Amino acid sequence: MPAALAFSHRWLVGAFFGLLTLLGVGLYRDYGVGWDEQVDRLNGIINAKYVALKLAPELARQQPTFADIPEMRDNQDTDHGVFFQLPLVVLEKVMGADDTRDIYFLRHLIIWLTCVAGTWVVYRLGAWRFGSWRWGLVTAGLLVLSPRLFAESFYNYKDPVFMGFFALGIYTLVRWLHQPTVLRALLHALATGAAIDVRTMGVLLVPLTLGFAALEIWYRPQQERRRFLLSFLPYLPLTAVVVVLGWPYLWENPLGHFLEAFQSFSRYRSDMLTQYLGHEISVRELPWHYAPVWLLVTTPVAYSALFLIGLGVVLWAMHRPQQWLASMAGRLDLLFVAWCLGPLLAVIVLHSVLYDGWRHLYFIYPAFLLLAVGGLRALWCSWQQASRPVGRAVGWVGAAFLSFGVLHTAARMVLDHPYQNVYFSVPPAAVTGKLFERDYWALSGREGLEWILAHDAGTAIPVATDPRTRLLLHNAQLLLPATERARVQMVPPEQARYFLTTYRWHPAPYLAYGTPIYERQVNGLTILSVFRLH
Numbered sequence: 445m446p447a448a449l450a451f452s453h454r455w456l457v458g459a460f461f462g463l464l465t466l467l468g469v470g471l472y473r474d475y476g477v478g479w480d481e482q483v484d485r486l487n488g489i490i491n492a493k494y495v496a497l498k499l500a501p502e503l504a505r506q507q508p509t510f511a512d513i514p515e516m517r518d519n520q521d522t523d524h525g526v527f528f529q530l531p532l533v534v535l536e537k538v539m540g541a542d543d544t545r546d547i548y549f550l551r552h553l554i555i556w557l558t559c560v561a562g563t564w565v566v567y568r569l570g571a572w573r574f575g576s577w578r579w580g581l582v583t584a585g586l587l588v589l590s591p592r593l594f595a596e597s598f599y600n601y602k603d604p605v606f607m608g609f610f611a612l613g614i615y616t617l618v619r620w621l622h623q624p625t626v627l628r629a630l631l632h633a634l635a636t637g638a639a640i641d642v643r644t645m646g647v648l649l650v651p652l653t654l655g656f657a658a659l660e661i662w663y664r665p666q667q668e669r670r671r672f673l674l675s676f677l678p679y680l681p682l683t684a685v686v687v688v689l690g691w692p693y694l695w696e697n698p699l700g701h702f703l704e705a706f707q708s709f710s711r712y713r714s715d716m717l718t719q720y721l722g723h724e725i726s727v728r729e730l731p732w733h734y735a736p737v738w739l740l741v742t743t744p745v746a747y748s749a750l751f752l753i754g755l756g757v758v759l760w761a762m763h764r765p766q767q768w769l770a771s772m773a774g775r776l777d778l779l780f781v782a783w784c785l786g787p788l789l790a791v792i793v794l795h796s797v798l799y800d801g802w803r804h805l806y807f808i809y810p811a812f813l814l815l816a817v818g819g820l821r822a823l824w825c826s827w828q829q830a831s832r833p834v835g836r837a838v839g840w841v842g843a844a845f846l847s848f849g850v851l852h853t854a855a856r857m858v859l860d861h862p863y864q865n866v867y868f869s870v871p872p873a874a875v876t877g878k879l880f881e882r883d884y885w886a887l888s889g890r891e892g893l894e895w896i897l898a899h900d901a902g903t904a905i906p907v908a909t910d911p912r913t914r915l916l917l918h919n920a921q922l923l924l925p926a927t928e929r930a931r932v933q934m935v936p937p938e939q940a941r942y943f944l945t946t947y948r949w950h951p952a953p954y955l956a957y958g959t960p961i962y963e964r965q966v967n968g969l970t971i972l973s974v975f976r977l978h
Contacts, residue, residue: 453577460581461564464588468556468598474862476890477548477919478599485551487521488529490514491692495530498695522693523705527641528558528605530692544922544929552598555605559597562608563587565615566810572618573776573814574821583810583817589850590813591857591867592742593806599885603806606643610807613639613649614783618776621660624668624675633679637686644705645807648787653679656779663770718799719881719951727799732792738802739788739812741880745869746849747816754819755781777818784811800884820846856967863888863966873968883946886913888964888972889920892944895962895974897928900941906933908940908977913948920944943975 494516496504504510516522532551541547563584571580588594597604616632632653639646657676661669688698693705717724720734740748758777761768768774787808791798798804823842857864866883868876876882889909896905909917914934921929937943943957947970957975964972 457567457577457581460584461560461567464563465557465560468560469553471862472552472556472598473549475552475595475598476862476885476887477922478596478885478887479915479919481548481551481599481601482915482919482922483521484524484529484601485533485547486514487519487524488526488533490516490519491526491530492533494692498692516693519693522701523644524602525641525643525691527609527638527690528601532601543926545925548922551601555601556598559604559608562604562611565608565611566813569611569615569618569810570814570817572615573773573780574817579817579821582820583813586747586813586816586850587810589853589857590743590747590809591853591860591864592801593809594857595862595864596803596806596885599887600803602643603803606639606646607807607809609635609639609642610646610649611810613646614652614779614810617649617653617656618779620675621656621775622772624660624672626675626678629675629677629679630682633682634686636679636683637690640683640687641690643807644702645787645804647706650680650683652779652782652786655782656775659769659775659778663775716799717949719949720879722879724949727797730795730798735788735791735798735802735805738880739805741868741870741876742801743812743869744849744853746846746853747813748869750816750819750823750846751812752819753823754815754817757818757822758815777815780811780814780818784808784815800881860966863964863971866966866969866971868967868969873965877947877969878951881948882951882969883971884948886916886919886946886948888946889916889944890923891964892946892962892972892974893917893920893924893932896942896944897924897931902941903931904933905931905942906935906940907942907944908935908937909944910948910950911936913946916946916948917944937977940977943977945973945975946971947973 490513493504493510493513496507532554535554536547536550539550541550566587567580567584569580570583571577574580593604593607613632613635616628616635620628620632636646636649636653639649657672661672664672684698687702688694691702694701716727718727718730720730721737725731758781761774761777769778785808787805790796791805796804827842856867860867863883865885865887868880871879893907896907907917917932917934921932924932943954945954954973954975957977959975960973961976962972962974963970
């Protein structure tokens with residue numbers, strides 16, 4: 445690559461990620477506190493106490509809040525690793541964040557920066573597979589222009605963060621498969637262990653590594669196989685060491701506690717209900733199509749169409765398996781298919797518990813996009829090579845469709861801000877509200893309380909919500925200034941002046957409370973209502 449062109453591409457890539465970083469810095473204060481944020485933070489705090497007691501017990505007991513922090517044995521979220529949460533708790537102390545407003549704004553910014561790093565990994569994967577930084581940027585751009593992932597990259601500590609760590613595990617795997625050195629195997633072990641310590645599903649990196657290592661050895665020349673095997677030897681032991689060191693809950697009983705955490709995928713501690721296709725169903729009795737349907741209705745239509753084309757290209761190449769797998773590109777495509785479809789099929793076959801849409805499977809989305817970009821690249825090449833007017837015309841129609849889809853998605857993200865988390869590609873809003881959960885993170889509760897406080901001068905304002913979503917009001921207060929927070933009183937509906945709802949587990953109108961005095965709609969879908977009670 446000429447020096448000027450290399451400089452130009454580095455500048456463009458740097459500008460893309462620099463602007464992405466600045467975008468988050470400008471937006472991170474716009475999002476409310478999600479449903480799980482307090483629980484996730486508490487998990488980090490409990491683990492911090494546990495580690496402190498192990499390493500510096502006397503100093504730990506001198507902390508003013510020591511007695512108020514539950515013990516590890518009382519922690520209900522031991523099946524969630526704290527590789528990301530534990531450093532966040534330490535960072536709060538270092539930055540001197542004491543008020544909940546400062547704490548959660550800081551955490552939202554760090555989540556965003558972490559997800560930007562994950563987007564860079566996806567860019568590298570795209571550039572590696574397609575041999576071009578331009579196609580890498582296209583892949584990263586589609587990830588950024590994925591409305592739900594964009595919003596959740598500010599407040600969802602588990603799923604988008606794990607997606608980035610899992611993508612990093614795939615990237616280190618690809619680098620090691622390409623050039624099998626001990627150093628690259630060690631880096632892959634670190635990435636694998638870190639992914640598992642963020643979410644136990646990261647263990648899927650291990651069978652992917654074993655399977656594709658065996659495939660690589662099969663297609664390598666005889667003289668390279670010994671070096672490949674020798675570089676692989678430290679992978680499993682180091683992965684195990686990283687997993688145990690990065691997950692304090694495993695320290696006392698590594699194997700037993702890990703198996704206990706892993707088994708939690710096929711069960712759930714309570715029989716929670718979820719809204720799906722117009723019915724409330726148990727998360728333990730989900731139909732097989734739950735995850736695929738959620739994926740399709742929350743992903744831009746253009747991306748899904750490109751994915752099907754890309755998957756079709758790969759399947760077509762499979763009709764000559766020996767020739768296809770003999771190339772590194774073919775083996776990479778097979779890896780992306782296994783990464784995307786393998787976990788999806790696993791949760792269907794194992795009847796794994798899912799809820800809140802398909803967020804537990806967000807980590808397959810980079811593979812979905814890589815296959816989609818593969819489809820786009822195939823269309824582009826066909827268009828470039830088309831000699832007949834009909835072929836060129838079809839290409840122009842396809843380009844117009846894709847351009848409209850991307851621009852429409854970008855426009856929706858701007859107009860829906862900061863509620864891109866309720867984006868639906870299909871069906872229309874009038875149907876969506878009856879079929880699926882809306883703002884299941886309850887982010888709009890913050891806006892509801894802010895509106896009430898701005899329109900009621902009372903020093904003590906009694907506010908209620910549905911008993912099952914009482915946590916909504918508590919979370920909605922966390923980002924309010926301390927003086928405003930003190931004005932809100934959480935009370936039962938019969939004692940309240942205002943009733944606030946985000947419609948979780950209650951898709952029907954609240955007819956008993958009359959007409960709302962304030963509502964928030966996103967693309968025609970009502971996600972928040974405030975009622976004045978007499």
